Amino acid sequence: MTSNGTGIRWLVLVIKLPADPSRHRVAVWRGLRKVGALSLGQGIWAVPDVPVFADGVRRAVELTERAEGQTVALNASGRSAEDEARFEAMFTAARSEDWKEFLADCAKFEAEIAKEIRIGKFTLAELEEEEQSLERLRRWHRDLTARDVFGAPQAAEAAERLKQCAVICEDYAERVFTALHQADGRDA
Numbered sequence: 001m002t003s004n005g006t007g008i009r010w011l012v013l014v015i016k017l018p019a020d021p022s023r024h025r026v027a028v029w030r031g032l033r034k035v036g037a038l039s040l041g042q043g044i045w046a047v048p049d050v051p052v053f054a055d056g057v058r059r060a061v062e063l064t065e066r067a068e069g070q071t072v073a074l075n076a077s078g079r080s081a082e083d084e085a086r087f088e089a090m091f092t093a094a095r096s097e098d099w100k101e102f103l104a105d106c107a108k109f110e111a112e113i114a115k116e117i118r119i120g121k122f123t124l125a126e127l128e129e130e131e132q133s134l135e136r137l138r139r140w141h142r143d144l145t146a147r148d149v150f151g152a153p154q155a156a157e158a159a160e161r162l163k164q165c166a167v168i169c170e171d172y173a174e175r176v177f178t179a180l181h182q183a184d185g186r187d188a
Contacts, residue, residue: 010048013060014044015070035057110165117172122178131173137162145159
């Protein structure tokens, strides 16, 4: 059993790719990083053996095979409760870094809207851009939540911060529509 009682097993991937062209190694690396795989060393990756990681692992294996590389997939578990706890802590630390990056992007989003309000840029084009940014944050949050199987400490803060971003965007939308309505009234 792990420290939180889940007893999660791990899938360890050993990936060997030809040195050239490097784009194959980069594509596999990016794909595994995107799904939240934990790098254990050169060409060695691990994920909890749960369904949320299955598609990403499958894509990495397919990319490796197309590049004429080799993949060995191993099921693993810690030899002791301490080993399991350490592995879980390593994975959670990686998710914590992801959440920190997400929180930094939330701050950038908030700063961008604050700047638009400060300079009085109340256009539909700008609103659409901000709404797209908010939707990107929502998708990212869903992805991070899905792969944060052990619950990194920043997850709750990130959920609240995303709600704040939505409120700020809604306030900005109201300001845009008010400004547009006032401009229409002056033109009449």
